[in-house]
Amino acid sequence: MSLQPQALTPDYRSSRLRSPSHKLLSLAPGAGELTGPTFGHDLIGPNDNNLIINYAAPGQAAIGEQIMVHGHLLDGNARPVSNALLEFWQANAGGRYRHKKDGYLSPLDPNFGGCGRTITDADGYYSFRTVRPGPYPWPNGGNDWRPAHIHFSCFGVGWAQRLITQMYFEGDPHIPLCPIVQTIADPQAIDSLTARLDMAHTEPMNFRAFRFDVILRGKVSTLFENKLEGN
Amino acid sequence: MTRFQSASQTAGPYVHIGCTPSFAGLENMYGGHDLGADIFSPDTPGTWVTVSGRIFDGEGMPVTDAMLEFWQADSFGHYAPQGGSEGWGRRAVDAQAASYSVNTILPAAVGDEAPHINVWVVARGVNLGLHTRIYFDCADNEQDPVLAAIDDPARRSSLIATRDGDTYNFDIHLQGDKETVFLNV
Numbered sequence: 356m357s358l359q360p361q362a363l364t365p366d367y368r369s370s371r372l373r374s375p376s377h378k379l380l381s382l383a384p385g386a387g388e389l390t391g392p393t394f395g396h397d398l399i400g401p402n403d404n405n406l407i408i409n410y411a412a413p414g415q416a417a418i419g420e421q422i423m424v425h426g427h428l429l430d431g432n433a434r435p436v437s438n439a440l441l442e443f444w445q446a447n448a449g450g451r452y453r454h455k456k457d458g459y460l461s462p463l464d465p466n467f468g469g470c471g472r473t474i475t476d477a478d479g480y481y482s483f484r485t486v487r488p489g490p491y492p493w494p495n496g497g498n499d500w501r502p503a504h505i506h507f508s509c510f511g512v513g514w515a516q517r518l519i520t521q522m523y524f525e526g527d528p529h530i531p532l533c534p535i536v537q538t539i540a541d542p543q544a545i546d547s548l549t550a551r552l553d554m555a556h557t558e559p560m561n562f563r564a565f566r567f568d569v570i571l572r573g574k575v576s577t578l579f580e581n582k583l584e585g586n
Numbered sequence: 587m588t589r590f591q592s593a594s595q596t597a598g599p600y601v602h603i604g605c606t607p608s609f610a611g612l613e614n615m616y617g618g619h620d621l622g623a624d625i626f627s628p629d630t631p632g633t634w635v636t637v638s639g640r641i642f643d644g645e646g647m648p649v650t651d652a653m654l655e656f657w658q659a660d661s662f663g664h665y666a667p668q669g670g671s672e673g674w675g676r677r678a679v680d681a682q683a684a685s686y687s688v689n690t691i692l693p694a695a696v697g698d699e700a701p702h703i704n705v706w707v708v709a710r711g712v713n714l715g716l717h718t719r720i721y722f723d724c725a726d727n728e729q730d731p732v733l734a735a736i737d738d739p740a741r742r743s744s745l746i747a748t749r750d751g752d753t754y755n756f757d758i759h760l761q762g763d764k765e766t767v768f769l770n771v
């Protein structure tokens with residue numbers, strides 16, 4: 356079963372007119388696919404990975420359950436991907452995005468922007484602090500609600516590893532109901548997008564921790580044997 | 587080993603919050619500077635041109651929430667010879683017309699590949715980011731292995747930007763009669 360979603364997934368209605376109908380053209384990776392942009396740690400400000408305070412007024416904080424999300428960025432051979440830029444975005448605790456186009460009636464939190472970023476360390480490790488996002492309704496033809504989720508944008512070593520995905524929370528009853536999650540046919544692949552409660556890193560009387568690893572395609576030298584399976 | 591790769595999920599309509607926060611309306615996030623605004627620093631040698639276009643769905647409607655990323659060689663045919671992010675850029679398309687525009691230098695050929703800009707497309711409704719390439723109608727594209735692998739001349743032309751003065755036009759069609767050739771890289 357394919358690990359990657361097909362382009363056309365009719366239950367997710369937006370895919371109907373935005374999915375190429377031709378098969379993707381396969382090519383052997385060359386210089387452009389095996390290289391990619393890199394970003395220095397000096398890019399990252401001290402609060403870039405703390406969504407609780409990085410948009411808040413001085414002395415204020417975002418409203419919601421405080422959590423830490425952490426894990427490793429790995430390649431398909433389980434090797435850490437170090438010095439890679441990760442960007443995150445999410446709705447606030449009430450399920451509302453700070454975006455011109457989000458008209459959901461749940462209120463904005465004046466102290467929550469909803470974006471963050473970090474660069475993985477030498478072990479491929481990352482972490483960020485945030486509030487747990489709320490589920491939200493979306494127009495898809497029925498009574499559709501997204502499970503609580505955090506969007507991840509991930510750079511690897513090579514351009515061919517570029518990935519955007521979403522992280523879900525263990526136990527969310529909306530996961531099996533969501534047409535976007537269900538664009539992925541393989542239940543194990545869905546399971547690997549689901550963060551686990553991590554009591555070992557949960558700080559008493561402070562915040563809960565969730566563990567989430569992101570696995571990019573094989574290390575660059577093996578990309579050719581490790582084709583995307585989504586076409 | 588291919589079992590273990592994270593599945594892609596759509597970037598959704600609010601990708602801008604994470605990737606181009608100023609565009610999303612978070613004016614002061616990260617010092618107000620959206621990453622990838624400049625593909626090359628202004629003193630980079632080469633022929634500076636503008637590449638612009640629009641992105642459309644299978645019914646010809648503008649895809650107003652798309653984000654595009656670009657990755658290209660410099661005028662010597664090297665990808666980021668100094669390391670870093672020179673040669674990489676990012677644009678949110680315009681929220682009404684789905685148009686984009688970047689200033690960049692014409693890349694040189696790399697090996698047997700004709701000069702091109704690698705493009706990555708994400709949007710609501712796109713489950714897996716789409717790779718394509720911008721070639722240039724002024725260049726010698728005859729020997730390029732990717733273009734040569736496309737049998738239908740009309741489809742081949744979907745990858746070739748057309749020159750109009752200092753501007754090259756490159757539209758992207760996600761589906762339909764004019765569908766752009768997308769690549770499994």
Ligand SMILES: [Fe+3]
Nearest residue numbers: 501504506598
């Ligand atoms: Fe979302």
